Amino acid sequence: xxxxxxFLIVANRLPVDRVGEKQWRRSPGGxxxxxxxxxxxxxxxxxxxxxxxxxxxxxxxxDGMHLIPVPLSQLEVEFYYEGFSNATLWPLYHDVVATPVYxxxxxxxxxxxxxxxxxxxADAAAPGAVVWIxxxxxxxxxxxxxxxxxxxxxxxxxxxPFPPAELFWQLPWRKEILEGLLGADLVGFQRPGGAxxxxxxxxxVLNLPASRNEIQVDDRIVRAEAYPISVDFGxxxxxxxxxxxxxxxxxxxxxxxxxxxxxxxxxxxxxTKGIGQRLKAYGELLAEGRIEPGEAVFVQIAxxxxxxxxxxxxxxxxxxxxxxxLNGEYGLFGWSPINYMHQSxxxxxLAALYCAADVMVVTPLRDGMNLVAKEYVACRHDLRGxxxxxxxxxxxxxxxxxxxxxxxxxxxxxxxxxxxxxxxxHELGRRMRSLRRRVATHDVDRWAxxxxxxxxx
Ligand code: ADP
Ligand code: F6P
Numbered sequence: 001x002x003x004x005x006x007f008l009i010v011a012n013r014l015p016v017d018r019v020g021e022k023q024w025r026r027s028p029g030g031x032x033x034x035x036x037x038x039x040x041x042x043x044x045x046x047x048x049x050x051x052x053x054x055x056x057x058x059x060x061x062x063d064g065m066h067l068i069p070v071p072l073s074q075l076e077v078e079f080y081y082e083g084f085s086n087a088t089l090w091p092l093y094h095d096v097v098a099t100p101v102y103x104x105x106x107x108x109x110x111x112x113x114x115x116x117x118x119x120x121x122a123d124a125a126a127p128g129a130v131v132w133i134x135x136x137x138x139x140x141x142x143x144x145x146x147x148x149x150x151x152x153x154x155x156x157x158x159x160x161p162f163p164p165a166e167l168f169w170q171l172p173w174r175k176e177i178l179e180g181l182l183g184a185d186l187v188g189f190q191r192p193g194g195a196x197x198x199x200x201x202x203x204x205v206l207n208l209p210a211s212r213n214e215i216q217v218d219d220r221i222v223r224a225e226a227y228p229i230s231v232d233f234g235x236x237x238x239x240x241x242x243x244x245x246x247x248x249x250x251x252x253x254x255x256x257x258x259x260x261x262x263x264x265x266x267x268x269x270x271x272t273k274g275i276g277q278r279l280k281a282y283g284e285l286l287a288e289g290r291i292e293p294g295e296a297v298f299v300q301i302a303x304x305x306x307x308x309x310x311x312x313x314x315x316x317x318x319x320x321x322x323x324x325x326l327n328g329e330y331g332l333f334g335w336s337p338i339n340y341m342h343q344s345x346x347x348x349x350l351a352a353l354y355c356a357a358d359v360m361v362v363t364p365l366r367d368g369m370n371l372v373a374k375e376y377v378a379c380r381h382d383l384r385g386x387x388x389x390x391x392x393x394x395x396x397x398x399x400x401x402x403x404x405x406x407x408x409x410x411x412x413x414x415x416x417x418x419x420x421x422x423x424x425x426h427e428l429g430r431r432m433r434s435l436r437r438r439v440a441t442h443d444v445d446r447w448a449x450x451x452x453x454x455x456x457x
């Protein structure tokens with residue numbers, strides 16, 4: 001039996017969050033915003049896990065999107081999601097900044113869940129449909145799906161970095177992962193380096209004939225290309241022009257005691273984000289008196305994430321200890337040098353925070369793209385504000401007028417923060433204008449349409 005969806009997104013998560021027992025709310029984020037209109041135009045569906053373990057739900061419609069929940073048992077959440085996806089692949093693909101766990105039990109769960117996603121996609125897709133599979137949790141799905149449904153056009157996009165051969169080589173299941181991805185017609189990466197790592201590995205591990213960006217698999221050609229993801233520039237730009245956002249931004253600054261400089265970090269509390277390194281640099285500036293008492297506040301928003309994975313538990317303890325120490329050592333009555341929040345915020349509050357921040361500090365040790373950097377740029381139509389950006393974020397390829405840093409170089413980060421804090425307005429404006437031009441012309445809509453155009457070509 002064939003399904004009826006002529007356009008299908010397959011992702012680990014559905015694009016909705018639960019509110020209360022039975023209600024759903026569209027998840028924030030560019031991917032949903034970019035894809036929702038395509039789904040509406042093409043009779044599309046989105047297939048993914050709804051976020052609760054051990055619960056089976058029937059397909060449902062929400063906000064013009066047809067959603068097909070894929071169930072995961074408690075053990076699968078532990079072994080496939082927290083385990084193979086986030087304790088094996090995540091650290092391996094991010095330069096092994098934490099040690100990957102290699103376990104056959106986790107691998108078996110990953111295979112089983114990928115197989116379930118592939119079968120559900122095969123059931124939902126109409127003849128000749130376009131199926132777009134997202135991210136590292138589902139790398140086996142392209143080949144599994146092709147086996148079940150050779151009539152489909154299959155695309156895959158990896159949102160995180162694809163590692164160099166020297167690192168990928170560690171993976172005991174390197175051959176299976178590559179074969180899984182090669183089930184797609186088009187494999188998309190954030191950066192050209194990811195695409196060339198993939199082509200090189202297909203050549204070396206599987207002995208496949210390949211040119212710069214094409215790999216021959218039996219009688220098919222699989223293409224590997226870079227498509228840097230982006231944000232919904234237009235809607236953020238519009239949002240921050242609303243007076244209540246500016247009022248809220250002023251309020252935030254007042255609540256922080258109206259310091260001369262507000263520095264901001266917004267990240268999932270992940271060890272790839274370099275939060276500890278940036279706080280160390282800021283702490284040294286306080287210790288050396290280069291930032292005087294009361295002069296600056298560093299707001300660090302650390303979104304809760306993957307809270308049962310060991311490395312994340314350790315990271316949270318380390319960061320909270322570091323924040324506590326710095327505030328204890330340098331704080332005054334009525335002034336804490338760091339404002340740390342382990343919470344989620346809605347889009348409007350985040351936009352107001354971006355507008356309130358003089359210096360946005362984005363210092364990942366490795367990051368596929370980093371949308372926060374692009375969101376900050378999209379929110380600064382006033383041409384004020386400085387972006388300090390790690391060379392190791394995918395966004396560094398495009399945001400060349402940011403204050404670039406190597407997050408492993410603490411002195412370099414201190415210099416960049418100080419420069420950004422004291423830069424004259426005309427230089428801030430010059431840089432921000434150029435950053436905005438790039439993000440405005442390369443928004444998330446362009447990302448999705450470039451990928452789909454190439455997939456269907
Ligand atoms: P990653 O995909 O690794 O989390 P990105 O920077 O690419 O990193 O994307 C993070 C997304 O999550 C951004 O769209 C950002 O606005 C959002 N986000 C980050 N922190 C919060 C928070 N505390 N509350 C709500 N959204 C957040
Ligand atoms: O961008 C990487 C990514 O893992 C996405 O696949 C995911 O939507 C996001 O980060 C948040 O992670 P999680 O789904 O594990 O909370």
